[in-house]
Amino acid sequence: MASGPEPVIEPVIETRGLTKRYRGGQLAVDGLDLVVPRGSVFGFLGPNGSGKTTTIRMLMGLIEPTSGEARVLGEPMPRAGGRVLPRVGALIEGPALYGFLSGRDNLVRYDAADPTADPRTRAARVADALDRVGLAGAAGKKARAYSLGMKQRLGLAAALLQPRELLVLDEPTNGLDPQGMREIRALVRGLAAGGTTVFLSSHLLDEIEQVCSHAAVMARGRLLTQGTVADLASSTRGRLAVTTPDTADAVRVLKEHGVNDLAVADDRVTGELPTGTPPPDLADLNAALVRADVRVRSFGTERVSLEDAFVALTGEGFDVAG
Numbered sequence: 001m002a003s004g005p006e007p008v009i010e011p012v013i014e015t016r017g018l019t020k021r022y023r024g025g026q027l028a029v030d031g032l033d034l035v036v037p038r039g040s041v042f043g044f045l046g047p048n049g050s051g052k053t054t055t056i057r058m059l060m061g062l063i064e065p066t067s068g069e070a071r072v073l074g075e076p077m078p079r080a081g082g083r084v085l086p087r088v089g090a091l092i093e094g095p096a097l098y099g100f101l102s103g104r105d106n107l108v109r110y111d112a113a114d115p116t117a118d119p120r121t122r123a124a125r126v127a128d129a130l131d132r133v134g135l136a137g138a139a140g141k142k143a144r145a146y147s148l149g150m151k152q153r154l155g156l157a158a159a160l161l162q163p164r165e166l167l168v169l170d171e172p173t174n175g176l177d178p179q180g181m182r183e184i185r186a187l188v189r190g191l192a193a194g195g196t197t198v199f200l201s202s203h204l205l206d207e208i209e210q211v212c213s214h215a216a217v218m219a220r221g222r223l224l225t226q227g228t229v230a231d232l233a234s235s236t237r238g239r240l241a242v243t244t245p246d247t248a249d250a251v252r253v254l255k256e257h258g259v260n261d262l263a264v265a266d267d268r269v270t271g272e273l274p275t276g277t278p279p280p281d282l283a284d285l286n287a288a289l290v291r292a293d294v295r296v297r298s299f300g301t302e303r304v305s306l307e308d309a310f311v312a313l314t315g316e317g318f319d320v321a322g
């Protein structure tokens with residue numbers, strides 16, 4: 001099949017050397033080069049205090065960078081905020097809600113504050129947004145009676161009143177119970193399936209693995225890595241694991257073939273595959289075991305999680321207590 005060169009699609013978010021030093025001298029974000037592809041669900045991952053919120057506030061034009069550039073939907077921020085922000089839905093640091101108003105009336109207020117929103121179609125827009133976040137049944141309740149998860153969903157509904165190219169969500173599941181987290185994740189997946197690019201920050205690795213196609217990992221204000229979630233996990237190679245009743249022979253053969261850091265637990269032998277280019281062919285290793293009369297019950301590499309990748313990158317655990 002003949003095909004021309006791939007069209008270059010402009011990233012929805014792109015930063016170069018983005019840096020923020022707060023007045024107190026704290027370097028919160030340090031030379032960030034971030035690229036968020038259109039159509040991705042992009043996880044912005046890092047422990048508490050790693051600079052995620054500061055980055056999001058710069059992207060949304062809420063604070064000025066100390067140096068560097070940020071482009072959102074192809075335009076420079078904060079300069080082009082007036083043109084860019086109407087195309088972006090944002091949920092940052094929890095939604096501002098009026099507790100004495102119903103969920104529906106909170107959205108009516110949000111919609112009325114948007115000069116581009118046609119008042120004649122307001123009721124339909126509000127009903128549709130409530131429906132999309134699963135709050136139609138609770139729309140008449142006062143917002144102060146909402147659970148944290150419902151408040152978070154109402155904030156999302158506000159961001160969804162207008163069609164958006166990009167949604168920016170700062171820790172959207174923070175403080176939610178497991179059911180609330182599942183609901184928000186399902187919502188994010190649905191939005192992404194509808195073509196919206198979603199940029200969400202999180203300090204929860206499994207959350208990123210569950211909903212995101214891409215991720216960037218931050219620590220102490222610096223970007224450690226970014227790419228597809230699959231590539232990030234596979235950049236850290238899993239340990240080789242062999243199950244066999246002949247553990248001693250397996251260890252000997254694997255050692256001869258350059259496998260390091262071998263460990264035996266019951267009938268399971270694990271070890272680090274030798275690094276090198278090209279990497280060793282697992283089929284050859286398996287054949288060597290069989291040739292040496294090692295009876296192999298199972299053979300493969302252990303699954304690597306994003307958490308393993310993070311630990312390998314930083315040399316430290318992923319401290320969520322922060």
Ligand SMILES: Nc1ncnc2c1ncn2[C@@H]1O[C@H](COP(=O)(O)OP(=O)(O)OP(=O)(O)O)[C@@H](O)[C@H]1O
Pocket residue numbers: 022023024026027028046047048049050051052053054055203322
């Ligand atoms: N207004 C501010 N003035 C001074 N320092 C700040 C300010 N806001 C944040 N910081 C500091 O900048 C660093 C990065 O904070 P930031 O809130 O961006 O991190 P984060 O990854 O979003 O963490 P969290 O999830 O806890 O919000 C932290 O050391 C924080 O103490």
